[in-house]
Amino acid sequence: MYFASDNAGPAHPKVMEALVAANDGYAMGYGADDIMGDVRARIREVFEAPDAMVHLVATGTAANSILLATMAQPWETIFCSPMAHIHEDECNAPEFYSGAKLSLVPAENAKITPAALRASLEAEQTRGVHGPQRGPLSITQITEKGTVYSVDEIAALTTVAREFGITTHLDGARFANALVSLDCTPAEMTWKAGVDAVSFGGTKNGLLGVEACILFNPDLAWEFELRRKRGGHLFSKHRYLSAQMQAYLADDLWLDMARAANAACARLTEGLRQSNTVELAYQPQGNVIFFSAPRALHQRMLDAGATYYVMGGDVTKGDTDERLTGRLVCDWSMTDAGVDSFLALLHG
Amino acid sequence: MYFASDNAGPAHPKVMEALVAANDGYAMGYGADDIMGDVRARIREVFEAPDAMVHLVATGTAANSILLATMAQPWETIFCSPMAHIHEDECNAPEFYSGAKLSLVPAENAKITPAALRASLEAEQTRGVHGPQRGPLSITQITEKGTVYSVDEIAALTTVAREFGITTHLDGARFANALVSLDCTPAEMTWKAGVDAVSFGGTKNGLLGVEACILFNPDLAWEFELRRKRGGHLFSKHRYLSAQMQAYLADDLWLDMARAANAACARLTEGLRQSNTVELAYQPQGNVIFFSAPRALHQRMLDAGATYYVMGGDVTKGDTDERLTGRLVCDWSMTDAGVDSFLALLHG
């Protein structure tokens, strides 16, 4: 009953096997390993983007920050939702790398709407040199609250962005979960919908720690490399990143793992809907659920061994009827038994 | 005959085993994993430093940069040798993280001398608010040229540093190679000799990619953690870093690997000394050799399959008698056969 985070689960055994297999003899460092050549080709194929820049880093914060630093100028502001990971959970890393600031665009269901984006863009930069200038848009897919932008919704946002001359970054820490939820192609969810850059996450979906950074227009590829190195994110023994990503993409392992996580989440969602005391805060479309429940219920679940985060208050103290929000995340290794145990406990 | 770098060799099989073993079920992220608790205790034990701050990152540049940023202020200058990795090979990362600049202290045998340090320190900060202020000293052990500071030499430097009120960082990317070369304890080579902070490298000595950051005075531990996160260097699935370091320290694996690398290097050095055409640029004391040889010799070796870097000129073009400098690095997996093949080729 471990629903604390999809970064708490194990890596897939096939990934571990690939890692061990890669550990053979000498290999060129710093991304010049043979495996990386294959990974780059494979990602370009998957994204139908033969010219795209593809580089690997080991953390999602690094992927987002270095991509955004490459896209934004230090006197600009990056548009994102108030729940954005880059705003809430990266301890100023995007600002550190880019020098830019963040402008929070109001969101519905954790998703920025075209109207809200337009209003925020219009509100900025009416002050010439005095205010920050308009920088890139960054959206998260699936969102931090477990909802998913449709392809049309993404396209509507990038259309507004382009109208104002700005580019779009997609934080795909849970890219695969969105993809299988939408049942579309990577190209459809990204560049065909107007997205310019992607943090293509693997860590939350069965890898040890690898994210691919993709720029569909490779003009700034060398700048990206220099920024990665300057941030200390270029790995000498790079083959161990490459090998993970190679295994991830082989035989659609990444999609299988995302499907498993989403299925577990759907089963869990269905069970939660049966409850009279529990209320879903958002309609889960990927592998993340937010729900409210009385403090007493949370306390009972946690005491019984369920593991998940409860927001906004101490579970052990205060009015037992007060409703607090819990977050449940399913990783690729979550089993039906795990879900059912949780639900049995809930309903029991 | 692969002598290009100690980061081109494989990780030790025991490390891979530990990684696989750690991949079991759920584990707390971000350094709260159980293995990390053990690693922290073990490093404190190894360094006889029960209060020391111990955190892990995945690259040497990150270790150096985040430690130096914690030790230096943005208006200071960091004292290092002109060959320092932080100066030559980190693409401004130490400056990026710290805001400080670097002052190059002339070195002999790639080692800063107390007299040179004193002169550099006296030369700085005679201009009040106008010049940069004196920041920490950073030394590399073993040095970038393969030489080793004796414990007394380190103590002599830190004595000067402390006289000027500054702290000392030790870039120990090849810490183990130095330790077995000096046959002293980690404590003797660091805090007992006046060192305040250590980048305790594992990547070049048989790990996939882990460095421990050690601050003997833990007052700035929380600042370090925030700087690590802000740099994107906090790993969610942290157990995979912890597991590597745990295996590294178990049963003195780290020392065994360093001894193997140094022994291969000694064997290679001995062979080079037999040659009339080759000249050692420095007296190798660890696992790194710099030697000069005529261009024609380098070309012959490389053509025959030896792999190593040649500095300062194109091997394939120019006067065949011109002497160019080559660098040979032995990693833990280098075999006697590999060394002997190289020497046979050289003398053949």
Add this chain to the structure above:
Amino acid sequence: MYFASDNAGPAHPKVMEALVAANDGYAMGYGADDIMGDVRARIREVFEAPDAMVHLVATGTAANSILLATMAQPWETIFCSPMAHIHEDECNAPEFYSGAKLSLVPAENAKITPAALRASLEAEQTRGVHGPQRGPLSITQITEKGTVYSVDEIAALTTVAREFGITTHLDGARFANALVSLDCTPAEMTWKAGVDAVSFGGTKNGLLGVEACILFNPDLAWEFELRRKRGGHLFSKHRYLSAQMQAYLADDLWLDMARAANAACARLTEGLRQSNTVELAYQPQGNVIFFSAPRALHQRMLDAGATYYVMGGDVTKGDTDERLTGRLVCDWSMTDAGVDSFLALLHG
């Protein structure tokens, strides 16, 4: 009828005289001039703060940014209102100097309320190392919208701030206008009400370009000096800054100028209240007025030679009945005749 900004008016003749008088022979540079000694003593006297750090810079953005950088850490967030000059009109300078980000606290009448501050502080930093940490509060007095915090309101905010262990900065670009509005002492409006640092503005109130930076606790005075120099804001011929500030404080010139500006503003406000078509957006308490009026009225005023900013739309295009917001600012040199001309035009 020039109401565009209080930084568009002339400096007071006495200030010019002081500048000319200071231009005699040689003087020590970089703040070591004799006049600065007197200025420092005088400001400490005015603020009843004998130990306070007092330094001068030439722009308000520099004053705010260097003070905030001294007060905040790069991994923190600074709390301010959504209308704050540091957020809207300094092109990321506070972020550039400090490395911190800004958190926008909802404001009423452009003033942060204790409840809103508490909510924002509670919302931040519940995520440990992942989120930004709580940094200083920055309030603007008079606010960007022309309202004034009472002494009690300031004290209520700093009480909340101190409860959370954070310090308070007061952006006093129009400090004098607030002081004469409240009819209190500088000490009462600042440190006695819990304020830790002040940007004590002179530029908008009759100087050519000088702001004093005050830290009531001088522990970080040397850091401030280094940050000022590192930002290029230490003047070699510093006497010309000192002389302005000396003249400003002599014989209460600063208060006289603020009273004149506020009086002109009050006269203007009274006239606006007589109009049926014009509506005050805020209750003006200093020298700044925001009012709404139909586009047609703005266009008529501007065509007739009134000079002021109209926000949120093009005055020359669009529905003539649409209400747009105009801003009127009175500087110390605004005359009754100027005000009356404007009002005559409005009512005519």
Add this chain to the structure above:
Amino acid sequence: MYFASDNAGPAHPKVMEALVAANDGYAMGYGADDIMGDVRARIREVFEAPDAMVHLVATGTAANSILLATMAQPWETIFCSPMAHIHEDECNAPEFYSGAKLSLVPAENAKITPAALRASLEAEQTRGVHGPQRGPLSITQITEKGTVYSVDEIAALTTVAREFGITTHLDGARFANALVSLDCTPAEMTWKAGVDAVSFGGTKNGLLGVEACILFNPDLAWEFELRRKRGGHLFSKHRYLSAQMQAYLADDLWLDMARAANAACARLTEGLRQSNTVELAYQPQGNVIFFSAPRALHQRMLDAGATYYVMGGDVTKGDTDERLTGRLVCDWSMTDAGVDSFLALLHG
């Protein structure tokens, strides 16, 4: 006998008059004042550069840092001499603004030679992404030691720079002193000799505090403006900067002042050459002299009221015969009587 610095002397009376004249009524802020339009046109005319970007700041450190930040990338290194003001006397400001580091090119007579520049450029960036990339060259004219690059020497340096694809910045804090020394045109000393950007100093030559920033290729003009604002260096009451520069350029006042300073320096140099005890450290070509003399002599001069800096030791303590280096700087207001008093004292 005040020879401490050319920033200790007064501003020229004509400059003060211009300042007072500019203080009339309302004027647009932030560089939109009418005087600035004239200044821009005049500087373009003086430099025969009709398209050049021209902006004003108030300090030399700001001029150098913002120009270099516009020219350099954060992963680059800026080439300058070890005596460069940007290296020694700006407390990391160039690094702060640009993110780049500085590479020190050995200098002769405080001037970088083409051979030394070439060697430094070749030494950098042979390490691909690992080392810093080659950034702009920055030279100082007149140099910090009082020597002057000939036009041919400048051209030889920029030729090397362009060969490596880098641009050249000229720190002209004492631009006018060099110009009258060389008796050439501003265009000849700058863009015709391959210089791309100039810090055109006025502060050390009779202004209160104004430097013009010139980019001959205006492509990055808007970036410069944003960087200036972001650094807090955009003046609201900009007319007071404009008025100084307008007076500076009117009727060749700037050249007259530089000629006066250089003439005083020449008279002083001639007198020093008569002395047996004093030795010139460099051949003075502008308004700055470095000379060595026994400690006892320095002490006698300073005790008698001469004011200047002595480097490298305490004048009041130590061997009276030890030779210490003194620096004498003449500003535009230095009189023959002042020089003669100094020389009489020296020889007396």
